[in-house]
Structure formats: C-alpha cells, structure tokens
Amino acid sequence: MKTMKTMKTFVMIFILSTFMLNGQSKKGMDTKENYPTTYNTIDVDGLDIFYREAGPKNAPTLILLHGYPTSSHMFRNLIKDLSSEYHLIAPDYPGYGRSEQPAMKDFDYTFENMSIVIEKLLVKLNIERYSLYLMDYGAPIGYRIFEKHPERVQSFIVQNGNAYEEGLKAFWNPLRTYWNDYTVANGKPLEGFHALEGLKWQYTHGVKDISKISPDNWHIDLQHLSRPENNEIQLAMFYDYRTNVSLYPKWQKLFRKYQPPTLIVWGKNDIIFPADGAYPYKRDLKNVEFHLLDTGHFALEEKGEDIANYISKFLKKHVKK
Structure with missing residues (x-):
C-alpha cells in the first residue's frame, strides 16, 4: 500500500511539473502583447463619428475602411488578429454603424463628403502616415483621400x-439604369440589397461554408439600415457611385505616379466586385502582392486568418513607422 501511495504521488508530481513547464514554454513563445479594442466617439465638424481603435500607437497605422452596407463591425476579428503589431483605426461613416446619421437636408450623402469626414477624423487623431484597407465603398473613399494626400499613404490593402x-459587370446594370434615369421607379429594385434577405445574400454568396458566417452580421447591419430615412441615404449613395467611375482614370494615373506597395486579397467568388477588377491593378502598380481567395464578397468572414497573415507579412516588408 505504501508503495502504491508513493507511486501515485510521483505520478501526480510528474503531471503537475509537465503542465507547469508546458505553460511556461507557451508563455515564453508568446511574446506579443495583447491590445484590447477601444470603442470611441469623436466630434468631426459637429458629427459624432464612431471608431474602433487598437494596437500600439507607435506602430505603423492601418486605416480600415468598411463597405456597404456594413460598418467597422466587419473588422472586429481582423483588429484582434493584428493589434499586437499594428495601430488600427476603423471608423463608421455618417449614417452607418454607430456614427451619427444627420438628416439628408443637413448633409450630402456622397462619397466625396464621406472622404472629407474620414480625412478630418485622421487629422483630429493626429495620424499623418498610414496604410489603407480598401473594401467595397472603402475603396472610392480611400482613393479620394489618396488623391489629396498621396504622400501620407504608405501602402494599400485592397x-x-x-x-x-x-470590375463592373452585369450585376451593375440596375445601378447604371438608376444613374442614367434617377427616378423612384428605378431606385425601388435596389432597396432589396439592404433588406434582410439581400443582406444575408451579400454575406453568404460565394462562400465555401455558410455555417461559418455569423447571422449577427446582417442583423447588426439592420440596426442602422432600419433607422428613419436610411433607405433614402443608401439610394443616394447608390446614385452617387457614378462619380467614382468617372474618377477611375485619374486614380489609375496616380497609382502609376506614386506606386504605393499594394496587397490584393480578393474573394474571387464575389459577383458584386468580381476578380475581373482585381487583375488590372497589376497594370498600373509595379509592387503588387496578389492573392485570390476561395470565398465571397465579405472575405474576412471566411478567410480572416489568411488575410491577417498576408497583411502582417506584407506590412513588415514594406512599411516602417
């Protein structure tokens, strides 16, 4: 009996020692500091603009510009994945997410105005050098900022x-009709994109495993899309998108002139912005890292870890504080 007790004691000591050593080993390997996300609201020209922020402020800064019809919520996981290495800012545009929604009579809902608000936000936060994450609506907003201040932009993640x-295929035909004939009748079919089923479709079309896509996404989007007058705001933005198309040649000329290092991480199954729009970047930019991912429009939902890894390696290579 004494021998058995001695053996049991020895086994317990061995197990505890191994557990403690393994814990110390893992702790020693994990040298990255965890930075929590903070949730902030700041006044920009009389508007309450919400933004998420994380990471050390002395690290290279990455501005995360969200798409339609969502908000900075789309970057929640990417922020966690990158916050130990980079300073991240993810704002909500006026009328989206948790930012203020001014009445349409008081604010022109255009891509130009959105870019002005984000530019002024960066000035208020004393951010002078940054990389831009450009997704969906975030692309024309970011490229407008780049157009005004190319010297401030260190790189693109597209x-x-x-x-x-x-990149504007048959999907855009109903919007082209709206651009050419700005009527209530032509706008009505577009309202389906920000109805519940339209939102769900945008998040799930082209993904490989729908079970990995949280329904929280489209229900959270509905919180701002259901506000009074927001439907009209979205239609105004749809109509104003035509101004982006006319600026494409100008932006392409700036790409050729300034040559920002560019990482392309593109959901190749997206029919809103298909991969046909990804390849032409190689025409104008010499320093391009190019990845087509087997997923849909909101690629971060299914390929977030892959994208975070690509970004981390890319920024380490091309961007210094």
Missing part, C-alpha cells in the same frame, strides 16, 4: 475594392 471598369 479587398474587393474596385478602381477599374473591368
């Missing part, structure tokens, strides 16, 4: 963000 006519 994820299903268009700057070429080749």
